Amino acid sequence: MTSPVLSLNEVSLALKGNAGVVEILHGIDLQVAAQETLGLIGPSGSGKSSLLMLMGGLERATSGSVQALGHDLSAMNEDALARFRRHHMGVVFQSFHLIPTMTALENVATPLELAGDRDAFDRAAEELCAVGLEDRLDHYPAQMSGGEQQRVALARAAAPRPDILLADEPTGNLDGANGAAIMDLLFGLRDRHGATLVLVTHAPELAARCDRVVRLADGRISPMNEAAQ
Amino acid sequence: MMAWRIARRELRGGLSGFRIFLICLALGVAAIAAVGLVRDGIEAGLRANGAVILGGDAQMSFTYREANAQERRWMADTAETVSEVIDFRSMLVVARAGQTDRALTQVKAVDDFYPLYGQVLLTPDWPLERVLAGNGVAVARVLADRLGLQIGDTVQLGTKVFTLNAVLDRLPDDAGGGFGLGPPTLVRKAALEGAGLLEPGTLYDSQYRLKLFAGAAVESLEQEAMAQFRDSGMRWRDARNAAPGLSEFVGRMGAFLVLVGLAGLAVGGVGVSAAVRAYLDGKTEVIATLKTLGAESRTIFAAYLMQIGVLSVLGIALGLALGAMVPILLAPLIESRLPLPADLGLRAAPLAEAALYGALTALIFTLLPLSRSGRVRAAALFRDIAEPVRSWPGWRVLITLVVLLGALVWAAAAFSGEVWLTLWAAGGVMGALLLLVCAAWGIRVLARRAAGLRMVRGRTSLRLALGAVAGPGGEATSVVLSLGLGLTVLAAVGQIDTNLRAAISDELPDVAPSYFIVDIQPGQLQGFLDRVENDPGVSRVQTAPMLRGVITRINGQPAREVAGEHWVLSSDRGVTSSDIAPEGTQITQGQWWPAAYDGPPQVSFAAEEAAEMGLKLGDLLTVNILGRDIDAQITSFRVVDFSTAGIGFVMSMNPAALAGAPYTSIATIYAQEEAEAAILRDLATQYPNITAIRVRDAISRVTEVLRGMAAAITYGAMATLITGLFVLIGAAAAGQRARIYEAAVLKTLGAARGQVLAYFTLRAGILGAAAGLIAVFAGGVAGWAVMTFVMDTEYSFEPRSAFVVVVGGVIATLLSGLGFAWRPLAARPAQVLRGRE
Incomplete structure (x- = not known):
């Protein structure tokens, strides 16, 4: 394997909930190579999404280290993490997470603006055209269907040409046809921009499109993991 | 009843979403209750102390003359005691160490029976007979201070010298006289003989205070006196309405402040409405479930109406308790500023009035969101449950709304007795609210345009802020409505006050005389003219x-x-x-x-x-x-x-x-101002009987009164603003979840906390400045209208108070907005976003 883009060593995560501390992940060791497509699968509650959040610096590991592009995310403060994501990462969520007070164009332009792109709006419009939403530029999220919202979210994640694309069950809230279209777009974007893609999914057919699949169970990488390949 | 059972179960959820609802309602009700209680307390004080304030059970007064023999006979036959007071303006002169000072004073020349009721408060605390014995006088403290007088000093009235034996702290009958230019001086009438002050033609009032026999029928006595003496210039007043001017002033001011309180309640209503809407939006799923289970729209409407009703009763009760505390706690402060004893205590009528206004306002502002509750469809459960109902209410709701509004205006008019003032105020408040809604829409359009400008691109925080102001969610409307009304009143007061003062202090002296001289005797006229006409100044x-x-x-x-x-x-x-x-x-x-x-x-x-x-x-x-x-x-x-x-x-x-x-x-x-002092000195020395009223002093007295009224109105506007601030805080608290979410998404996209904070700050600042600018515009229009049509003088825009209003708007929104910014800034994106999955 070439030098990994993402490298997790002995990573554990425990979160404080109403019922006390809950152990989410235990001693995860995982490397993801440049331009690789990795599928994270496993039952609900196995820690897939939490692992993805750790990779994106959206969650902080209780122990162990998370490295991305050679940077130790565990050592960065919140603002440094934000700046790192701005230039290197795109995230797509199951629930889209568009900002309701912004139009589609503004939602997509925002990360570009944050990254200091002078042509943020032109590029945002191009990205939206690329996902087939050229007629929806000035629509607010509430005025769009779920499939359209997820396409905006995809365009937003891909617009800054990130090195790493993280997608958390991007088709989970969509019907079959819309889900398939979104996956085609996601893989198309990845191919076009040559990004590393980490994908959390329940869908076996999606996992099958990945270069590699990691199965999680009870917060650990399952020993049967590589057997799926 | 099913609706009540549903309401009771829902209420078990607690009041957490209703804090702002309760505060808004309670504050409005409290302000109105407090004003009503103080007003009624003063009026009760006036009624209870009528005889003291008037100086007798009844008073007959004449101008330019004393009562004639026939009138005196009638009074002697009618009353147990008659006390005579001669009241006129004069100059109090102090000569010491080669320097002479003069001041205008209102002389009360009294007889031995004075005062028939009440007590004269003096320093030192000597009996009045001793103070006024011989050529003794007592002068008001303000006058003694101004002239630097000590007990034992000599002063001159007319051509006669008097000894200052005491300082007047309070005259019992000083409240009914109204607007006086000179502080009082008390002297025996007999001692004025030889002072050259009460010559024929001199302007003075003679007042005869009557202490009536027990059980005397005041009304028939008044009719008898009027029938006999009215045509000879007699004026009658009695203890039933001892200080008509003051009582009318208190009534008017009370009515006005209640109307200001109602405006505050209207602003509070915006918060009440928002709280109910937010609560019911969160209940969409519950309502849809109830419908799925077979509940009719009517049952659901009734269930939520009952919940809001219970909360309204609680809010009103809180407001009444708060309002009742104001006169009790502030009684010493209020009474020390009144010229008469007030009877500040709990009274049912003003409390009931405030409660009625509170109940009507709560109903008016909650009816629209409540009417939506019945129209949530069961299918909402299977679609996007977050989508609230946003359709036009039915005609029944609209008619009820109009009837309730009519009832509120009618009640305000009936209670205040000021029908036109109430109608104007109601029209003004409704017009202002409509204007503010339109202005909020205009701001959104402008912000949308501005957000698209090329120069804004790349300035992410600013663009985000403009986008948020322009975007859906109604934040612009809620901020402009809650702050706008209070700021508009403040801006209008600022514009009118400054323009009026400018008119009085800059323009009037150019056309107004320096002195008004009264009581020039025919034999003095030529000498007087010789002195002034030959003065080059x-x-x-x-x-x-x-x-x-x-x-x-x-x-x-x-x-x-x-x-x-x-x-x-x-x-x-x-x-x-x-x-x-x-x-x-x-x-x-x-x-x-x-x-x-x-x-x-x-x-x-x-x-x-x-x-x-x-x-x-x-x-x-x-x-x-x-x-x-x-x-x-x-x-x-x-x-x-x-x-x-x-x-x-x-x-x-x-x-x-x-x-x-x-x-x-x-x-x-x-x-010319430089010549004024010498003219006064020469005239007063040569003609001690004449009285010179310095117009500048009179103008500053008028300005003082105007300033007092402006202050009262400003306090009213501040009450409205405080309510508005609570509405803002409510809106900010309600919007906190949305802000946390926005911050999490923005951080995910790469925004640093400073950028998110800049975005929140700009967003609040833009809305506050917009509310302030609208208020300045509306206040300016109001100021122009008042100056042009009511005061008949020129209006010029006054930038300083306008600036204060805009800055005030910005500070208010920043305080409320940024107070809720820390949690969104501190929250971890993963936790927030996970909660939304």
């Missing part, structure tokens, strides 16, 4: 003979029956005479009498007042002057301008008509 002197008379009849009919309660008839009026029309006289109708005319009396009447009273040329006026009836025919109308503080008489007669009546002259002196 004096630009103009006007003099006119003056008497005072009461119009008793018009064409033989009692004047009030013909012309109603016009101000010209309310008391005695100045009457002058002139052989030829004075220079600059503008006759609008008829003709001035020929020179040296000595036929039947003729009168020239002020044109505007004549039109108001319905007088026409040829009408016969009966004017009682010093007890003598003069029947004069109106032969001309002329323009009289009272606005320049110059000499203006409603009536001018031909000199022969007034021949034989003892008169004095009044004069106005237009002089």
Whole structure:
């Protein structure tokens, strides 16, 4: 394997909930190579999404280290993490997470603006055209269907040409046809921009499109993991 | 009943979403209850102390003269005791170490029976007989301080020297007199003899205070006295309404402040409405479930109406408790500022009034969101449950809303007794709210345009802020509505106050005289004119003979029956005479009498007042002057301008008509400010009996009164603003979840906390500045309208108070907005976003 883009060593995560501390992940060791497509699968509650959040610096590991592009995310403060994501990462969520007070164009332009792109709006419009939403530029999220919202979210994640694309069950809230279209777009974007893609999914057919699949169970990488390949 | 059971179960969820609802309602109700209680307390104090404030059970008063033998006989037969007070303005003169100081004072010359009721408070605390014995006087503290007087000093009134034996702390009968230019001096009437002050024609009032026999029928005594003596200029007042001016002022001010309170309640209503809407939006799923289970729209509407009803009762009760505490806690402070004892305690009527306003407001502002609750469809459960119902309410709701609004306005009009003021205020508040809604829409359009500008691109925080202001969610409307009304009132007060003061202090002195001189005796006139006309600092002197008379009849009919309660008839009026029309006289109708005319009396009447009273040329006026009836025919109308503080008489007669009546002259002196002191010194030394009123002092007294009124209105506007601030805080608290979410998404996209904070700050700042600018615009329009149409003077935009209003708007939104920014900034994106998955 070439030098990994993402490298997790002995990573554990425990979160404080109403019922006390809950152990989410235990001693995860995982490397993801440049331009690789990795599928994270496993039952609900196995820690897939939490692992993805750790990779994106959206969650902080209780122990162990998370490295991305050679940077130790565990050592960065919140603002440094934000700046790192701005230039290197795109995230797509199951629930889209568009900002309701912004139009589609503004939602997509925002990360570009944050990254200091002078042509943020032109590029945002191009990205939206690329996902087939050229007629929806000035629509607010509430005025769009779920499939359209997820396409905006995809365009937003891909617009800054990130090195790493993280997608958390991007088709989970969509019907079959819309889900398939979104996956085609996601893989198309990845191919076009040559990004590393980490994908959390329940869908076996999606996992099958990945270069590699990691199965999680009870917060650990399952020993049967590589057997799926 | 099913609806009640549902309501009760829902209420078990607690009041957490209703804090702002309760605060908004409670504050509005508390303000109105407090104003009502204080107003009723003062009115009760006035009623209970009527005899003290008046100085007797009843009072008969005359101008220019004392009571004649017949009148004295009637009073002696009617009353147990009669006390006589002579009341007039004069100059109090202090000469020491070669320097002479003068000040205007209101002299009360009293007899041995004074005061019939109440007590004179003096320092030192000597009996009044001792203080006034011989040539003793007591002067008001403010006057003693101004002239640097010590007990034992000598002062001069007219040509006589008096000894200051005490300082007056309070006169029991000082509250009913109204607006006075000079602080009082108390002296024995007998001691004034030889002071040269009460000469024939001198302007003074004689007041006869009557202590009536127990059980005397005041009303029939009044009728008897009026029937016998009204036509000879007698005026009657009694303890039933001892201080009509003050009581009317308190009533008016109370009505006005209640209306300001209602405006505050309307702003609170915006918060109440928002709280109910947010609560019901969160209940969409519950309502859809209830519908799925078979609940009818009516049941659901009733269930939520009951919940809001219970909360409203709680809010109103809180408000009443808070409002009731104000007069109790602030009683010492309020009473120390009143010239009379008030009876501040709990009273049912003002509390019930406030509760009624609270209940109606709560219903009006919650009906629309409540009506939506019944229209949530069961299918909402299977679709996007977050989508609330946003359709137009049915006609039944709209009619109910109109009826409730009508009831609120009717109640306010009925309670205040000020129908037109209430209708104007209600129209004003509704118009202002409508204007603010339109303005909020305009701001959103502007922000949308601005967000698209090329120059904004790349300035992420600014673009995000503009986008948020323009975007859906109604934040712009809620901020502009909650802050706008209070800021508008504040801006209007600022504009009017500054313009008025400028008009009074800059413009009026240019056209107004320096001194008004009264009581110039006929023999003194020539000497007076010689002194002032030869002074190079004096630009103009006007003099006119003056008497005072009461119009008793018009064409033989009692004047009030013909012309109603016009101000010209309310008391005695100045009457002058002139052989030829004075220079600059503008006759609008008829003709001035020929020179040296000595036929039947003729009168020239002020044109505007004549039109108001319905007088026409040829009408016969009966004017009682010093007890003598003069029947004069109106032969001309002329323009009289009272606005320049110059000499203006409603009536001018031909000199022969007034021949034989003892008169004095009044004069106005237009002089440079530097020349004023020397003129006063010379005139007062040469003619100790005359009284000089410095117009600048009178103007500053008027300015003081205006400032007091502006302060009261500003306090009212502040109450509205505080309610608005709570509404803002409510909106910010309600929006916190959305802000946390936005911050999490923005951080995910790469925004640093500083950028998110800048975005929140700009967003709040833009909305606050917008609310302030709208308020300045609306306040400016109100200021222009008041100055142009009411005050009849020029308006110029005043930037300083406008700036304060805009800055105030920004600070208010920043305080409320940024107070809720820390949690969104601190929250971890993963936790927030996970919660939304």
